[in-house]
Amino acid sequence: MAVAIKGALKVASSSSTSAADSRTDRLRNVLVDELLAMGKITSSRVEAAFRTVPRHAFVPAGTPLEDVYHVDKSVITKTDEHGAHLSSVSATYIQARMIEQAGVDAGMRVLEVGSGGYNAALLAEVVGAAGAVVSVDIDADITERATALLEAAGYGDRVTVAQADASLGVPDAGIFDRILVTAGAWDLPAALLEHLAPDGVIVVPLRMNGVTRTIAFRHAADHLVSTSTELAGFVPMQGVGARPERIFRLPDGKGRHVSLRFDTGAPQDIHLLDGVLAAERTAVWSSVAVAGSESFADVYLWFAGFLPGFCLLAADAGTDLHGERDWFPFGVVRGDSFAYFAFRPAAVEGRSELGARAYGAHGAEAATAMVEQIRAWDRHARGGPEPTFAFWPTGTAPDAVVGDVAVLDKTSGRLTISWPTAS
Ligand SMILES: C[S@@+](CC[C@H](N)C(=O)[O-])C[C@H]1O[C@@H](n2cnc3c(N)ncnc32)[C@H](O)[C@@H]1O
Numbered sequence: 001m002a003v004a005i006k007g008a009l010k011v012a013s014s015s016s017t018s019a020a021d022s023r024t025d026r027l028r029n030v031l032v033d034e035l036l037a038m039g040k041i042t043s044s045r046v047e048a049a050f051r052t053v054p055r056h057a058f059v060p061a062g063t064p065l066e067d068v069y070h071v072d073k074s075v076i077t078k079t080d081e082h083g084a085h086l087s088s089v090s091a092t093y094i095q096a097r098m099i100e101q102a103g104v105d106a107g108m109r110v111l112e113v114g115s116g117g118y119n120a121a122l123l124a125e126v127v128g129a130a131g132a133v134v135s136v137d138i139d140a141d142i143t144e145r146a147t148a149l150l151e152a153a154g155y156g157d158r159v160t161v162a163q164a165d166a167s168l169g170v171p172d173a174g175i176f177d178r179i180l181v182t183a184g185a186w187d188l189p190a191a192l193l194e195h196l197a198p199d200g201v202i203v204v205p206l207r208m209n210g211v212t213r214t215i216a217f218r219h220a221a222d223h224l225v226s227t228s229t230e231l232a233g234f235v236p237m238q239g240v241g242a243r244p245e246r247i248f249r250l251p252d253g254k255g256r257h258v259s260l261r262f263d264t265g266a267p268q269d270i271h272l273l274d275g276v277l278a279a280e281r282t283a284v285w286s287s288v289a290v291a292g293s294e295s296f297a298d299v300y301l302w303f304a305g306f307l308p309g310f311c312l313l314a315a316d317a318g319t320d321l322h323g324e325r326d327w328f329p330f331g332v333v334r335g336d337s338f339a340y341f342a343f344r345p346a347a348v349e350g351r352s353e354l355g356a357r358a359y360g361a362h363g364a365e366a367a368t369a370m371v372e373q374i375r376a377w378d379r380h381a382r383g384g385p386e387p388t389f390a391f392w393p394t395g396t397a398p399d400a401v402v403g404d405v406a407v408l409d410k411t412s413g414r415l416t417i418s419w420p421t422a423s
Helices: 014-037 044-052 092-102 118-127 140-152 297-306 363-380
Strands: 075-079 085-089 109-113 132-137 159-163 176-181 196-208 211-220 223-231 246-251 257-262 281-291 310-315 327-334 337-345 351-359 388-393 405-409 413-418
Touching: 014 044, 014 092, 044 092, 044 118, 075 140, 092 118, 092 176, 092 196, 092 211, 092 223, 109 118, 118 132, 118 140, 118 159, 132 140, 140 159, 196 297, 196 413, 211 297, 211 388, 281 337, 281 363, 297 327, 297 363, 297 405, 327 363, 337 363, 351 363
Parallel strands: 109 132, 109 176, 132 159, 176 196
Antiparallel strands: 075 085, 196 211, 211 223, 223 388, 246 257, 257 310, 281 351, 310 327, 327 337, 337 351, 388 413, 405 413
């Protein structure tokens, strides 16, 4: 496979370092102040780690320092032959947040799944001399790169880097107080969970019907229960735990496509949708209006749990859909028709009414199914506390499902998403 891996920034010679050092120190401190103000760093140990570790020593040569010391820019370090991202140094806000979500502290043993070097160095600072950090990656290019960069930055004897497919477990690695998974996972494999101490915490970006949340889980009797979540995207998990999406490209008759991406529940016969983009369009509105400043990312999670046929949507430049600005990339398929999440100006100025537009003979049905879930979210979840996620490994029995609980089957167990009104 043709891949591109990017080298590390060369360390400047000591005679030319002082001006550069003071610039990187300044940028690093500004970044940390921003992460503190955003509430992404909440503890003094994590703050000290971010003020100490030179992030620029772990990114490819030529990466602008403003991008290196940015709150939400990841830096890509490896792509595949199609340009898809295989590895990156994650954005600082999510690195900070995951370490805080995990509650990493002095003396702990921490496993990082997905290497790069920088995050492992942060973890080494947080756990200190009495702790231990093991970082594993499925890709030998990445472990070699991380090993060399950690060595050069002075962390060579504080982090153990190993090559492994974490979904199969890490041979001889033992038990960890904390596990941080830094690739997008669809499942929580038993072999990985076996490394988690009984009172341990695992933080994992979990994919739920195409919607990802980075979730901190703790053991609760025979299952895991969430303690916090964060919005973030990650490069996908590879190896035995890889779970490719199914992508259907609907032609618009002019050489362009609208793509529907399914995580689970792809339609049996997608050809029913042949020619659908040429069909009449319809719209159904919900009477649910949102202000411009209101976050409604939870609607997507609600759809992912409760709307059968849910998918992600993308439109090629030049398609009619691409030219429109009043929709979000979430859809639902019903037989020969599909609907997508849309909005229009509401009666009250500054607010938008949520709804669905649809293509196809049964478009109204598809749009109505989506609108019913927008209304359900509005009644049960809007503005409320975030849901609780629980993972029930195969062989355990989830609590009886009552109220607003979405149930998603995974390979190694069952995930439930309980919205607070259900309890
Ligand atoms: C976002 S990068 C890691 C970033 C790194 N933790 C950091 O913050 O700098 C995700 C990594 O996960 C690795 N990965 C993907 N699937 C894996 C698996 N099954 N086991 C171990 N590593 C995996 C990829 O090779 C990639 O390098």
